[in-house]
Amino acid sequence: MSCERVFNPKLWNKPTIVLSNNDGCVVARSQEVKDMGVAMGVPYFKIKDLLESKNVNIFSSNFILYGDLSNRVMKTLMSFVDDIELYSIDEAFLRLDDDIDKYTSLGDSIVDTVKKNIGLPVSVGIARTKTLAKIANEIGKLQRRFNSTTDLSILGEAELDDLLNKLDISEVWGIGYRTSEKLRGDGIYNVKDFKYSDRAFIRKKYSVTVERTYLEINGVSCFKLDNNPTPRKGISYTRSFGTPITKIEELEQAVASYTSNALRKLRKQKSVANFITVYIRTGKYGEDKPYSNATTMTLDNYSNYSPDFIKKGLEALKLIYKNGYRYKKSGIYITGIRDENSIQYSMLHSYNKSSEDQKSTLMQNIDFINSKFGTELVRSGKEINKERWRVRSDRISSRYTTSWDELLNIKI
Numbered sequence: 001m002s003c004e005r006v007f008n009p010k011l012w013n014k015p016t017i018v019l020s021n022n023d024g025c026v027v028a029r030s031q032e033v034k035d036m037g038v039a040m041g042v043p044y045f046k047i048k049d050l051l052e053s054k055n056v057n058i059f060s061s062n063f064i065l066y067g068d069l070s071n072r073v074m075k076t077l078m079s080f081v082d083d084i085e086l087y088s089i090d091e092a093f094l095r096l097d098d099d100i101d102k103y104t105s106l107g108d109s110i111v112d113t114v115k116k117n118i119g120l121p122v123s124v125g126i127a128r129t130k131t132l133a134k135i136a137n138e139i140g141k142l143q144r145r146f147n148s149t150t151d152l153s154i155l156g157e158a159e160l161d162d163l164l165n166k167l168d169i170s171e172v173w174g175i176g177y178r179t180s181e182k183l184r185g186d187g188i189y190n191v192k193d194f195k196y197s198d199r200a201f202i203r204k205k206y207s208v209t210v211e212r213t214y215l216e217i218n219g220v221s222c223f224k225l226d227n228n229p230t231p232r233k234g235i236s237y238t239r240s241f242g243t244p245i246t247k248i249e250e251l252e253q254a255v256a257s258y259t260s261n262a263l264r265k266l267r268k269q270k271s272v273a274n275f276i277t278v279y280i281r282t283g284k285y286g287e288d289k290p291y292s293n294a295t296t297m298t299l300d301n302y303s304n305y306s307p308d309f310i311k312k313g314l315e316a317l318k319l320i321y322k323n324g325y326r327y328k329k330s331g332i333y334i335t336g337i338r339d340e341n342s343i344q345y346s347m348l349h350s351y352n353k354s355s356e357d358q359k360s361t362l363m364q365n366i367d368f369i370n371s372k373f374g375t376e377l378v379r380s381g382k383e384i385n386k387e388r389w390r391v392r393s394d395r396i397s398s399r400y401t402t403s404w405d406e407l408l409n410i411k412i
Contacts, residue, residue, distance in 0.1 A: 001016055004397055013032070015033045016030040016057040016058075017030070018060070019044055021061065022240050025043050025044060026040060026042050033056060059396065059397055061396070062393075062398075065398075065400060066089065068399075073118060073120060077114075080113075085225045093225055103151055104126070108124075111123075111148060111149060115147065123137050123145075123148060124137075126152060128219045128221065129219060129223070130221070131216035131217055135152070135164070138171050161192050161195070164195060165190055167191045169184065169194055173213070191217065231270075232337065233337055236262070236331060236332070237259070237261050238258070240329045242393075246323075246324070248317070251280060254330050255314060255317050255332060256310050256314065256380055256382035257379070258331060260306050263363075264306075266304045267364075270339065272304045273299075273337045276296070276299075278294065278313050278331075279293065279320070280292065280294075281293075282328055283328040289325060291322060294320065295316045295319050297316045302336070302343040304340065304363065306380065
């Protein structure tokens with residue numbers, strides 16, 4: 001939401017939403033839309049008339065823009081501390097030093113710097129544990145204190161409890177819908193209730209994670225900063241098509257594109273793999289002839305070279321494709337993942353170190369170019385054609401920061 005407003009100031013204080021893939025559901029709402037009662041995840045078609053009557057600004061997800069601005073924010077945060085966990089595209093945990101008197105001023109400095117350098121508003125929550133830090137941010141939202149710092153570390157116990165009493169148990173990080181309903185059944189309705197529950201009771205009736213969350217709310221750190229995330233065991237890339245497609249050539253373009261994106265992630269975590277699974281299916285509803293299928297292909301050697309996987313992916317597609325169907329979705333799944341420095345090559349297949357080094361250099365150069373000038377600037381030939389398989393994004397904004405053709409024009 002804020003990313004759209006950075007480049008379009010007319011959106012400030014105006015009701016605005018962002019939709020999911022294929023413009024299906026609401027995935028981001030401005031406060032003005034929240035105040036209308038529009039829930040997260042509601043299908044767009046169900047509230048279309050309401051949004052139009054309220055003159056709500058509607059955008060398709062612009063993942064390239066959001067990802068680039070997220071990277072800029074995270075780099076800014078890294079300039080303030082040495083220990084940081086990049087938790088999601090719009091969240092991070094920072095470990096602060098022991099100078100408690102400076103926590104609030106540091107938080108305010110982060111807010112001001114991100115706003116000045118990038119144009120995005122951020123909220124900073126400060127507390128003794130990760131769960132309490134998340135709660136600090138929720139309290140800031142509850143108090144309508146956006147683009148500011150909420151520091152729970154400076155509060156006394158009674159003052160903190162008063163705030164926790166106003167926060168519903170479902171707002172706690174890691175407490176899902178079912179668990180919150182179960183807690184309510186046990187008379188635990190808000191965070192203060194949870195804090196003063198009996199630990200033995202929580203341990204007996206709930207999971208280890210819930211008990212650790214309980215301890216975190218009581219100031220005992222159980223969730224350490226994860227600044228070295230574990231590499232993924234599998235990497236998937238799936239999408240529903242904006243328009244049903246029937247031709248294998250168009251499915252090949254989609255599979256090639258999905259594979260390229262997955263391999264970029266594989267190389268980023270410095271891994272290799274040797275399996276690719278491809279699947280396709282028609283729509284779930286309204287199809288006279290529903291069909292779905294999947295198959296897995298094995299590479300001769302472990303690799304993170306995109307053309308190797310694209311070739312195998314297209315072979316897999318030919319095995320499962322059937323003519324005469326209207327395909328609505330496809331996807332690929334990369335497995336057999338290992339660290340690139342700890343692989344053992346098969347004695348049954350040839351291995352040429354010089355050739356592999358050339359492939360590695362080529363991929364590094366392509367990744368560098370795409371990261372600097374746009375993720376799809378350099379693509380395989382199979383990906384380039386009429387892209388009817390692309391997700392529907394009728395309301396997408398410009399890629400202001402990564403595309404030369406879409407730079408913001410300013411008239412003076």
